[in-house]
Amino acid sequence: MIPELGHFALILALLVALAQAALPLLGAATNSAPLMALARPAARAQALLVAFAFGCLAWSFAGNDFSVLNVASNSNSELPLHYRIAATWGSHEGSLLLWTLMLAGWSFAVTLFSRNLPRELLARVLSVMGLISVGFLLFMLLTSNPFERLVPAAVEGRDLNPLLQDPGMVFHPPLLYMGYVGFSVAFSFAVAALIGGRLDAAWARWSRPWTTVAWSFLTIGIALGSGWAYYTLGWGGWWFWDPVENASFMPWLTGTALIHSLAVTEKRGAFRSWTVLLAILAFSLSLLGTFLVRSGVLTSVHAFATDPARGVFILIFLAVVVGGSLALFAWRAGKVGLGGSFAVVSRESMLLANNILLIVAMASVLLGTLYPLFLDALGLGKLSVGPPYFDSVFYPLMAPAAFLMGVGPLARWSHAPIPELWQRLRWAFAVAIVSALILPMILGRWTPLIAGGVLLAVWIVASVVETLRVRIASAPRGDLLGALRTNSSSYYGMLLAHLGVGIFIAGVTLVKGYEIERDIRLEPGDAVEVGGYEFRFVGVTPGPGPNYRAVTGRFEVRKDARLVETLKPEKRIYNASGQAMTIAAIDVGILGDRYVSLGEPAGATAGDITGAWSVRIYVKPFIDWIWAGVLLMGLGGFLAVMDRRYRLAPRRGSVSASPSIASAAD
Amino acid sequence: MKALRWAVPLLIFAVLIAFLWVGLGRDPREVPSPLIGKPAPSFALARLHDAEARLSSDELKGTVWLLNVWASWCVSCRVEHPLLMQLAESKVVPIYGLDYKDKPDAGRTWLAQNGNPYTASAVDLDGRVGIDYGVYGVPETFVVDKQGIVRYKQIGPITAEALKDKILPLVRELQR
């Protein structure tokens, strides 16, 4: 009964979404207040219906209702409750419902935080979001019903893929989807503004917090996914340039460009058509990612079970939504005006350069991701585009962007005199150069690549410190707290995010430069020295888990004959599916990780676990700085939207009255 | 011309959609063999049913033959097995088996249970010959012509359609 209620709620939600998509838009076109007023209640009703449907599915999972196909295929009664609930979004169908729920949730949030939006704008925004909802609800109901019954019901479920039975599964998909789907708000604002023909600084100010929040979720979602891969896949990598990772990285790069471009549009009225294009692109790339993951056109480690009918549906949907918005852009963008002038060296010009670099990087990732498909479609053979390609293309593009990151925040709008910049930044520059020359030598090996990475990382961190110092020094003497308070939280958010980039670069550089990886065969009692640590393999012991059997290895890690840590990597065989899983054991430290994962028994007799094992032993210096840096970026985003400006401005509805912007906008 | 500038994203997107549409009909996991049109790698391996004797690719010159890579541990080999049995009964073309990374005992038992469609099977214990043939997903089937050139490779189980539409017509043509 519960699954049928959920299914029914989805059908109702589709009807409401149809109304939400059509009527307010019509109202805005005909200037009919009652029709426009429908937007808000319709969006809220739709959100409640989708949330109810989601609750029904989660209920079926929690209650082990194996008469539901989705539950029977992706859960098991032995599965702990929190994973049964996470299994709700473990399948293609369930994750689609999660996506739709997020979309409905964002629409709901728009209805809450829009009290002073012009009603035409609000009506159009919610209409566009309703249209996207219609697409996803139709997709689910026509090709991927999460509530489909299984007759006769299964006695036991087939279990959730062991790779997904992890705390990462509980947090990573919801956060990632919050980000993906969050870009739909900026997208809808952009399309609404294009329809209405009003693309001004006020529009940018309304879009900005939504974009920043979505971006922050996406950032943290990606970081969690990367960290999860690091400890579950068992080979110590944290980014593989896999198509699915690229699918999340492309909207991220575009979103990053959008955040910066929105700042220019809000403060200076410039780059309006460019900003609109980015807003359309960020969400379009999220949709493209959905297509790539679910249609099976590319191979990936974590693709869903695929089905050509689904691919066709998403492709048509993609063509309608993205094609429609780009056509609208082609038609209207030429008429939005330019904004103010600026000099070759100014914050605008640097932000423009940053935008171009980010978009070129995004386009390169897109090219590399789809190139195998292009060649295959043209009948020119199959090839693989992997990490070596992306690394060699991506680093040169990001290096100048990282350099600009140091200068930009200190540059003035409109015109930034170079002598003044040089005077402010020469210390940061000197510190970066000296660190790049000396630090790698202290760490043991100097190569141009390591030195370059250290240079950029230190440069960013030092320039953030310098920027902060300049800000504080300009306040009255002695009043440090007062000086700190004169800056907005969005300013600190920006500095924090930039600091995060610096720390991220440091982590990547140091781990790539100094990591030591050994794949080795060890007999119980053997010891091996890796990166200054002695790893002694004590042996393995078998033991049961809640829904799996495991063998647990025991490794004593010593430094200078002193026991540092005992690591216990596991090898699991899950009862229901018989699938094997490797759980690495990691001794985490600020200065680096010690990482051990069990390979296979390698004794003389097959299947003898008491003999030798093949083992992967890695020492990864500073690897946690990678995620720490990315988390700081995300937190910086959240800090930025706490700005009082965003909370106060809509209430008065007078943001566009700020004189410099109003004049720049015309 | 100036107005067209704003349509550039739309045009790029249209091209992208066209490619994605074509891509939907392709299988990205299937890796075409670079061996097609090239001489079949030669091998000389112990026969499954007569460990003393060898099966050598050289002795097959002058006939069109199929090389079917199989193993007793291979689940999807069971799917194509009835088709192979039919093909063997029809005596259209000799099928040689490559028992890939298998225990010979297990291989013999498997054939005794399921029927033996092979004129002879060679034992590839360590998978070295498999590597020469670019085997990556058992079962795989190669069509080799009279000159010893590989003309076709089926990756995964042979299907009735593949047999009817591709393999048999090709074999007849090559036998002419």
Place this chain on the structure above:
Amino acid sequence: MTRARANVCAVFAMLALSAGAHGAKMDSPADLAFDARMRELESELRCLVCQNQTLADSNADLADDLRREVRTLARSGKSDDEIKAYLVQRYGDFVLYRPPVRRSTLLLWGGPFALLAGGALLWSVVLRRRQRLPDPTVVAGDDALERARRALDG
């Protein structure tokens, strides 16, 4: 299909019980250097069974065989390029994670740099046009603008 393949990878991992380790136990500097070179090479090669894993990372049985093959070839004095050619001859370009530069990959390798050049051109065109625009705002410093806005916002 994808799911089935994923399972196959897991099954392969279990079947590989007897396959043994691909790294022997060795500690001399020459061995360590050889091991590092092999890891480097293997991380540029794609596993064909668990596609989207490198040969270095994959636990698939075939990956184990190929690693052994690669190491045997390397010990017999073959260079990295010769080893890659050996694999390409058998499995095609698909095994290379670094696509070879040739006519069909010109766009792939040249594309990003062409885009960058286009971006640089766009940047300079925009700047030139912007400089010619009249500046509607009196050049107010960032701080002044911020203060003005704060005053307006109350």
